[in-house]
Amino acid sequence: MSIESIRKKIDAVDDELVDLLKARFDLSRAMGEEKKKIGRGVYDPAREAALLARLEEKAAPYGPEVRALYEKMMELSRNLQG
Numbered sequence: 001m002s003i004e005s006i007r008k009k010i011d012a013v014d015d016e017l018v019d020l021l022k023a024r025f026d027l028s029r030a031m032g033e034e035k036k037k038i039g040r041g042v043y044d045p046a047r048e049a050a051l052l053a054r055l056e057e058k059a060a061p062y063g064p065e066v067r068a069l070y071e072k073m074m075e076l077s078r079n080l081q082g
């Protein structure tokens, strides 16, 4: 595969990823509103640990890379929840 054709494929994957990230951040905001309504704190370390373990296993052989991305993404998700 040429550099140009690989880049086209990367661009297509990135477009899909951004759509999915937007959907996830929308859901995170909705979660933040629900938590605020019932007076529940934003940070849920048990949920984050379970999610990281599940996705790290699913992402093999890119488990460590996906874990690092998700750690950052959940930090951003918490920030969005306020």
Ligand SMILES: O=C(O)C(=O)C[C@]1(C(=O)O)C=C[C@@H](O)C=C1
Pocket: 028, 031, 032, 042, 043, 044, 045, 047, 048, 051, 073, 074, 077, 078
């Ligand atoms: O599941 C939740 O309780 C969320 O608020 C979502 C989410 C996430 O982005 O996955 C964000 C913050 C919590 O610490 C745990 C998980």
